[in-house]
Amino acid sequence: MSSLAAPDAGLSALSTPATQRLFALVPCAGVGARSGADQPKQYVAVAGRPLVAHTLNALAEAHRLTATLVVLSPADEMFRALVPDFEGPRGWLAHCGGETRAQSVASGLEALLRHGALEDDWVLVHDAARCLLQPAWVDRLIEACLGDDVGGLLALPLADTLKAEQAGRVQSTVSRSGKWAAQTPQMFRLGLLRQALAAASRQQEFVVTDESSAVEALGLQPLLVPGSVENFKVTFPEDFALAERLLSAQAR
Numbered sequence: 001m002s003s004l005a006a007p008d009a010g011l012s013a014l015s016t017p018a019t020q021r022l023f024a025l026v027p028c029a030g031v032g033a034r035s036g037a038d039q040p041k042q043y044v045a046v047a048g049r050p051l052v053a054h055t056l057n058a059l060a061e062a063h064r065l066t067a068t069l070v071v072l073s074p075a076d077e078m079f080r081a082l083v084p085d086f087e088g089p090r091g092w093l094a095h096c097g098g099e100t101r102a103q104s105v106a107s108g109l110e111a112l113l114r115h116g117a118l119e120d121d122w123v124l125v126h127d128a129a130r131c132l133l134q135p136a137w138v139d140r141l142i143e144a145c146l147g148d149d150v151g152g153l154l155a156l157p158l159a160d161t162l163k164a165e166q167a168g169r170v171q172s173t174v175s176r177s178g179k180w181a182a183q184t185p186q187m188f189r190l191g192l193l194r195q196a197l198a199a200a201s202r203q204q205e206f207v208v209t210d211e212s213s214a215v216e217a218l219g220l221q222p223l224l225v226p227g228s229v230e231n232f233k234v235t236f237p238e239d240f241a242l243a244e245r246l247l248s249a250q251a252r
Contacts, residue, residue: 026068067090094107184231193215
């Protein structure tokens, strides 16, 4: 059964509606099957703290955000134990995660509405496993998207040569011209993203891999905002060691 933690938390901060408020939403209900870890990858210790704690610390330092909502699975009992200092006026939890990222984000949007967010407010969806996020990158995305009719995402132009594979062999070389690797945060108005995810859920053959893909399916073209190579998503076992080195270097 889904439950929303501290349903009145933060409402005092929202008592005076303002235009273009900004909320972060972090889907944190996955298990990270490709990571090789013996627990959900967002809770693996990296540089002395759970991976997701680094992510949330960066969002907390992005002071233009009204609040950050973390979407957990209904059965999650680890987050509060491992990240005990998160909840507060700018840190909210919702135990409403679904089987897919899209379902978790959609449920998180409904939780934000219950917290007092409006459909015209902006939501920045960020991967829990992109733990090297820096507040300056969040600000760059906000500055680029606030005046945009659609919204946008951090991304990087592809530098590597791309190969299409068949049965473990190169089938062809794919042109990298005009191609970007999507990152997060991805920033859209709450109402637009809610509409896009609802439309995508009605198309059984369409798989939502990120929020931008759902918005694109409405015929819209999100803005590409240059990100950073360090804003990578911890996915495979070797990624933990790289994140450890980079986070330790930042601390020094």
